[in-house]
Amino acid sequence: MNRSLAYLAVPCIITILVFLAAPGCPFAGEASRRSDTLPTAGQEIPDWMARWELARVLSYAGRHEESVTEYRKLLKERPDLPKARIELAKVLFWQKKAGEALAVLEGVDARQLDVDSVLLMADLYRDRKSYDRAAPLYREYLGKRPGDNPARLRFAEMLSWEKQYDQSLAEYRKILAALPGDVQVRRKYAMVLMWSKRYGEAAAELRRTLK
Amino acid sequence: MKVLYFIISIIILALATTASYRYLKQDWLLYRTAEDLSRRGAWQQVIPICDALAGKGFRPTDTLRLLGKSYAEAGDLTMAIEAFGKLATINPGDAGVELELAGLYDRQGDHARAADMYRTLLAKEPGNRAAALGLARALTALRRYDEAILRYRAILGEKP
Numbered sequence: 001m002n003r004s005l006a007y008l009a010v011p012c013i014i015t016i017l018v019f020l021a022a023p024g025c026p027f028a029g030e031a032s033r034r035s036d037t038l039p040t041a042g043q044e045i046p047d048w049m050a051r052w053e054l055a056r057v058l059s060y061a062g063r064h065e066e067s068v069t070e071y072r073k074l075l076k077e078r079p080d081l082p083k084a085r086i087e088l089a090k091v092l093f094w095q096k097k098a099g100e101a102l103a104v105l106e107g108v109d110a111r112q113l114d115v116d117s118v119l120l121m122a123d124l125y126r127d128r129k130s131y132d133r134a135a136p137l138y139r140e141y142l143g144k145r146p147g148d149n150p151a152r153l154r155f156a157e158m159l160s161w162e163k164q165y166d167q168s169l170a171e172y173r174k175i176l177a178a179l180p181g182d183v184q185v186r187r188k189y190a191m192v193l194m195w196s197k198r199y200g201e202a203a204a205e206l207r208r209t210l211k
Numbered sequence: 212m213k214v215l216y217f218i219i220s221i222i223i224l225a226l227a228t229t230a231s232y233r234y235l236k237q238d239w240l241l242y243r244t245a246e247d248l249s250r251r252g253a254w255q256q257v258i259p260i261c262d263a264l265a266g267k268g269f270r271p272t273d274t275l276r277l278l279g280k281s282y283a284e285a286g287d288l289t290m291a292i293e294a295f296g297k298l299a300t301i302n303p304g305d306a307g308v309e310l311e312l313a314g315l316y317d318r319q320g321d322h323a324r325a326a327d328m329y330r331t332l333l334a335k336e337p338g339n340r341a342a343a344l345g346l347a348r349a350l351t352a353l354r355r356y357d358e359a360i361l362r363y364r365a366i367l368g369e370k371p
Contacts, residue, residue, distance in 0.1 A: 045344055047367055053347070054363035061356035 048078050056087065064095045082112035090120065098124050115144050119151055126154060131162050149175050153185060156192075165196035183209045238269040245277060257281040265294075271301055279311065288319045306332060310341055317345065322352040340366060 055070035071088035075081065085108045092101035102124040105117060113121065122137035138155040142148065156171035172189040179185060186209050193202035232239075245260040261278035265271060279294030295312045302308055313328035329346035332339060347362035364370070 045340070050344065050347075050363055050366045053351075054360065054367065057347075057351050057356050057359050057363060060351070060354075061360065063360075 048074055051077075052081075052084060055084075059087070059091045059094075064091050067091050068095070082108045086112075086114065086117045089117070093120060093124070098127055102128070115141060118144075119148075122151075123154065126158050131158055134158060146174075147178070149178055153188075157188070160192045160195065163195075165192055168192050169196070238264060238267065242270065242274065249277060249281060252284070254281040254284040258285065265297075272298065275301070276308075283311075283315060283318075288315055291315050292319070304335075306336055306339065306342075310339075310345065313342075313345055313349075317349050317352070322349045325349045326353065 051070055051074045055067050055074060058064075058067035058070060068088065068091055071084060071091065074084055075088065078084070085104055089101040089104040089108075092098075092104060102121065105113070105121050105124070108117070118137050119141045122134045122141060125131070125134035125137065135155075135158070138151065138158070142152055142155065145151070152171055152175050156168050156175065159165075159168035159171060169189070169192055172185065172192060175185050176182070176189060186205055190202045190205035190209070193199075193205060241260050242264055245257045245264070248254075248257045248260070257277065258281045261274050261281060264274045265278055275294050275298040279291045279298060282288070282291035282294055292312065292315050295308055295315060299305065299308050299312060309328060309332050313325045313332065316322075316328065317325035326346055326349040329342045329349060332342040333346060336342065343362060343366050347359045347366065350356075350359035350362060
C-alpha cells in the first residue's frame with residue numbers, strides 16, 4: 001500500500017511543480033524577471049576594446065606615432081585580431097613606413113584581407129618592385145572593383161615596366177573606354193604602344209591628344 | 212488513503228490558483244508574454260503589448276523599459292527615446308535610464324546631446340565606465356578627437 005502510494009505521489013508532485021512553474025501562476029518566472037533589464041553598455045567593454053578605439057581615434061587625429069604604439073600594445077595582448085593588423089598597416093603606410101606596413105600585412109591571413117588592404121598590399125609590392133607579387137593582387141582587387149581607374153592605371157604602368165606590353169595595353173584600353181577624354185592616360189598609352197614598336201598606332205593616339 | 216486525499220487537494224489547489232490568477236491578473240500574463248517574446252527577439256510583437264500595458268499604467272517602470280528596448284531593437288529610435296523619456300520622468304536620476312537615453316541620442320546622430328548627457332552622468336558617477344566610454348565615442352563622432360583621446364586614456368587608467 002505504501003509503495004503504491006509512493007508511485008502515485010511522484011507524478012502528482014511533478015504535476016504540482018509544473019503548474020506552479022507555468023506562466024499563469026503567480027509564483028512563476030520570478031527568477032527570470034531580471035533578464036529584461038538593460039545591459040549597461042560599456043561596463044562589459046574590456047580594456048583591449050577601449051585601446052583599439054583609442055588607436056583608431058589617434059589615427060583620425062593624425063597622431064600616427066601614438067596610434068601605432070596603441071595598436072602594438074593591443075596586438076601584443078590580442079594577436080588574433082587581423083582587422084587591427086590591417087588598420088596598423090594603414091597607419092604605418094600613412095607614416096610612409098612602407099616596409100613596416102608590408103611586413104604587418106604579410107602577417108595577416110590572405111583570406112582576412114579586405115579589398116582596400118589587397119590594393120594597399122599591391123601598391124606596396126609595386127613600390128618595392130616586387131611586381132610578380134603585386135600583379136595577382138591588382139587582378140584580385142580590380143576583379144572586385146573594376147571601376148577603380150587610378151588603381152588600374154598603376155597596374156597598367158607596372159605591366160609596361162615589366163615589358164608585358166600586350167597586357168598593359170589591354171588595361172589602358174579599359175581605362176580609355178571609361179575615360180576617353182583623359183589626355184594624360186592616352187599619352188601614356190601611346191608611350192606603351194611605342195615601346196611595343198607599334199609606332200603607327202602610337203602616332204595616331206598622340207595626334208588625338210593634340211586636338 | 213489520507214495521503215491520496217492530501218495529494219488530490221494540493222493538485223486542485225494548484226489548478227485553482229493558476230486558473231484564478233489567469234482570470235484576475237491578465238495584465239501580468241500579458242507582461243510575461245511580452246517578456247517571453249523579447250527573450251525570443253520578437254520585438255515587433257512586444258511593442259503593442261507593452262504599449263497597451265503602459266497605457267493602463269501597469270508596472271510603468273518595467274513596461275516602459277521593455278517598450279523602449281523593443282522600439283530600439285526594432286529600429287524606431289524616436290519612439291524608443293519617447294518611452295525612455297517617460298521612464299526618466301517616472302524615475303528621475305536613474306543612471307541606467309539616462310545611459311540608455313544618451314545611447315539612443317547617439318545612435319540617432321545627436322552626438323552633442325548624447326555627450327552632454329554622458330557628461331552629466333559622469334559628474335554624478337565619476338567611475339561609470341559605460342558613461343565614460345559613451346562620452347569618448349560621442350566626442351569621436353563629433354570629431355573632437357583630442358577630448359576623446361583624453362577620455363579613452365582615462366578609461367584605460369593612463370595619464371594623458
